[in-house]
Amino acid sequence: MQGSVDVGHLVDRHPKVTPDRLIAQLTPPPTFADVSFDTYLPDAAEPTQAAAVQVCRQFCAQAVERRAGKKKLFGRREVLPGVGLYLDGGFGVGKTHLLASSYYELPEPKAFATFGELTQLASVFGFVECIELLSDYVVVCIDEFELDDPGNTTLISRLLSQLVERGVSVAATSNTLPEQLGEGRFAAQDFLREINTLAAIFTTVRIDGPDYRHRDLPAAPEPLSDNEVATRAARTPGATLDDFDALCAHLATMHPSRYLTLIEGVSEVFITGVHGIDDQNVALRLVSLTDRLYDAGIPVVASGSKMDAVFSEEMLAGGFRKKYLRATSRLLALTAAGQTGRTIT
Template identity: 90%
Template sequence: MHGSSGVGHLVDRHPDVTPERLIAQLVPPPTFADVSFDSYLPDPAEPSQAAAVQSCAQFCDQAVERRAGKKKLFGRRETLPGVGLYLDGGFGVGKTHLLASSYYRLPEPKAFATFGELTQLASVFGFVECIELLADYVVVCIDEFELDDPGNTTLISRLLSQLVERGVSVAATSNTLPEQLGEGRFAAQDFLREINTLAAIFTTVRIDGPDYRHRGLPPAPEPPSDDDVVRGAAQRPGATLDGFDELCAHLATMHPSRYSTLIEGVSAVYLTDVHPIDDQNVALRLVSLTDRLYDAGIPVIASGAKLDTVFSEDMLAGGFRKKYLRATSRLLALSRQGDA
């Protein structure tokens, strides 16, 4: 794969992430850099979407009030506990759009992180230091709260409950499956049970609707040939070209928190020989990379198997089904950008 002249390769990049960089990254991804409540277009057929906008706006008002605290005698202020909002729903109904809009509506200091970035922050700084770091924030927004890693979920629950006590408000989105039993109520209950220390402060808001990434869109397109991919990469400034297996092996050499830095400045990712994955670890790393590519809006052009077959049926039958379906939805959206 390294024969092509002048084209960079992700496998040649070895990014490093400093604590300062981790803090600087706590903002919404580039895809959501310009969103607002006004730019969210609720589906008229799904009244829960317009209602969710109202709930988010109300949450923002409450978060500011809580951070200000309660006036006491002699001008001192008493800290009021923060409020919590949990946006529950399937893929592509605009949960991240609303979460990022809430972030932008609120004053500094504030943080926006994926669940993975937050666990990484806690592991780099330590639990107590992480609380000190965020204790004066107005809000911490967490995108895609994960319920499939009990250790991390418990850690983050403890972290959030301590922050809430100090006046920090918390907004989170779920990664529920649309077809889950009870249309997602199930996931909301799971969430509140997992973070039972926080359950009392969280208001759960359900957002219904079809995945907007698939609205009226055709299924996965036929993949281009290897030659087309190599040629396309050579013609696109800033593109990278890698073999699928080589890239998957390279991802194993670094913590997923470095994937953002790995793809920094890349205009498009070209891959050859894509095939279904049957190793859980490889698949989960690919999910993390896909999320970072999607956040940055970097197109993916891939030869080999169709992108909706990367996560095998066996994989989809397991506990990480919701992650794999989300990643498939995002890969297809990025491949359509590549076609554009």
């Protein structure tokens, strides 16, 4: 049995993210570091999954052709617009697996970012500088495409439109069709032009199927007691132990783009006193942290409420419903891994 170790706390960490670090982390998360089209296993009962693999392969071939341009006289090449691919589907059908596989299939330079990382990149470097930074890329892959406010709608619409015009291809995943982005979150009709511009960039591919994270998993693990959580944390090298409310308050002190650095080097996250949330801002920050934990494959062990009861029924009925459902799905996988030792995939 392992002896007791000094337990760190996420609330004691105050990460900084430099511009160079932002660029360096534009790669698929660790849980998708070794994926490929060949390792994607389509469900035989869901033909859209096998079809999506073929479309992704075609997209990669087209992206290379578009980046090369069209040969003209005197050895010059005409810049051709990039192509767009939009993988739409429910939770856990393998969209990120296919997106990461597309990234690995394509040559450098290329980028893989969450939607939040992309908006942060634009805010750090500036809109014009961000376009110049990415304009020579073969592809920009965007995981979990979200448009949560009018500013992001306009920013990302213009950014992607100009990148595509310069020959950059764009692949994205989401649980919402492009023409429906922003519905229920703000006055989408006021930004219809921007949303339609985004929709025009992409060819949408629907992927159906059940959430693979719930296969062979219980609905939600029974939470441990506070003492059990603290005892296990003390026996786990590289673990962190935090009170739920204190952790949520700490997340509010930094931009979500820093959450990846916040959990860097952590082996397992232990949390006491988990309870339901009724504050939208707190909930969205928890969603962002959950995404980073899931991407990094870091298990979670918690006391208090079950993880499928964190987001209120009112929230699950609101405009961020799909985001909260995705987070719940991932929290269940993280806590199941924490209690059973299963690998997070």
